[in-house]
Amino acid sequence: MYELFDLYEKKKPEIRMDAGQLDIPPDSRIVEELRKYMDEFKYAPTSGLEELRGKIAEIHGVEASETVVVPGAKFGVAALLHGVKDVTLIAPHWPGYRHIAELNKANLHVIRTSLEHGWMPDEEFEVKGALVINYPNNPTGVVADKKFLEFLRESTRGLIVSDETYSDIYYDGKPASIIDLTFENCALVYSFSKTFSFPALRLGYVIAPRDVVKKVVEYIRATVTCVSPFIQRAAILALELKNEIGEKIRKTLHERVKVFSSTLGSCGFRFLEPRGAFYFFIDVEEDGTVFSRRLLDKGVSVFPGEFFGKYRTFIRASLTVPREKLVKAAKLFCEVARN
């Protein structure tokens, strides 16, 4: 995966639709806020600034002691899965979870889903150990409803790690969250990289019962020590602006979804239009890796479906370029498919 990413970095194709890195710069008020606090040079508390934790708690209707600030959503998932022997994923899935499980030498169990079943698990499956879920989903764009989350809760004895990185990016109604249920044995993970288009903040948070939060704090204590105070200061403002920024990014991305979907659909590709997040997981009905290479020759980079589980005939396209480029890209998809 990283080899291909490195190839893209070198080749610099005109239309980059590979990584989940939005082209939209972050809100200038957040950047200014960072500049303002830039000279806060000391360590911050291990679990995060009180003001930020308070803000997070307020947004989610939990106690501040049930929140902890982490350097990115992936770190949050890694902290929650630390020492966990069995990890269950629902495929297709973000490759990061596999990297974490591999690092921990955990046994990985994968529940497969298919485009035909709307990327939802069939009724019969078994969750071993902790279950990691990710709705709105990367790469499929499907969204979970409360009933489905409840069903997953009932099927899981271990911890449910709900990566809600894309929770603000939805196109037909706010998705359900794991903490809409009684959240015993559940943890929510959030990222500032997508809604705020600011991966460079390396910031996220975890919401979980106190004993789980304690585990995350111990993990922070033995690794990164804390998150930069100036980054946390900017995050407080970011959360205050979340509704406004969220609405703006949803509008932009929804337009992209529409335009890409209609051009792509017109030449017969099989895919589910995303209801959240900003990816299209497309059946190209040939080897996805080969398709990706041919697409690259035309100046468009995407990731093969292999990266997200064994989806050999699929590719993932990220809506990380402006509208006009998306139209061009979709046409090139059609061209590649015809030849």
Add this chain to the structure above:
Amino acid sequence: MYELFDLYEKKKPEIRMDAGQLDIPPDSRIVEELRKYMDEFKYAPTSGLEELRGKIAEIHGVEASETVVVPGAKFGVAALLHGVKDVTLIAPHWPGYRHIAELNKANLHVIRTSLEHGWMPDEEFEVKGALVINYPNNPTGVVADKKFLEFLRESTRGLIVSDETYSDIYYDGKPASIIDLTFENCALVYSFSKTFSFPALRLGYVIAPRDVVKKVVEYIRATVTCVSPFIQRAAILALELKNEIGEKIRKTLHERVKVFSSTLGSCGFRFLEPRGAFYFFIDVEEDGTVFSRRLLDKGVSVFPGEFFGKYRTFIRASLTVPREKLVKAAKLFCEVARN
């Protein structure tokens, strides 16, 4: 340890000499550089920006591929010790190493040293698994020479993790570094928190043979993803200013060492004057925790020796306050000792 730290944070004693958090603000040019690059909002490469790795390589006379940028020295140590079953420390030692070993459920082996032996290990000891060393040392201030490092190398079959966080803070000649030896099976860890007095950067680096670097990169990939690009940009300038800033901080801290040492020595405390870092590890000849409490009542905070291994009659004082306060503090130490 953290309970006491929290107590200090609440009580806000006049003279804070507990944590290793310098009072000196970072060089304003570094802060300005951070402001300048603040809007680099994307992900950075997993192992660090090429320019920064090149700069690190240049300073240490290694290849860029033997370097990797990490979010703090502790993270570097954690990455290097990941999956290591046996970890040997030389006591007294920074508590962070113990937190890492505990997180990893590693077997911890401790080589004890004493004030009488100049805080150096006796001739007979056994290193099991990886050895973590830290010279200039926190908390004792002792420095290792090349011969001693060679001796440790010969005694160790596993990896040597050399935490050289304080390598720029020395008072009688630049200390030896682990990479002055052929550095097979050795890793150097560096931090931007001390020389540059900028813990909020959450920045450090690791220098090691390529296979060890690869392991650290995999750890980053499965946890923090990368270090903020704007922080790395500021680090490039910081390293360019390192000689100048290092000289300045050494001068300031050396003055502090002298003044604190002379006042403290005059009332008979037993300690070794630090040759590096900025801590005094003092034998108070009574229970260090009790002594710390009595000192706190007089407005001075320090850490009991217990935090650094089983040094019950010791306390650690950080030179993290200006000269005038140090004189006052030393006098209060004497007062507490007399009563």
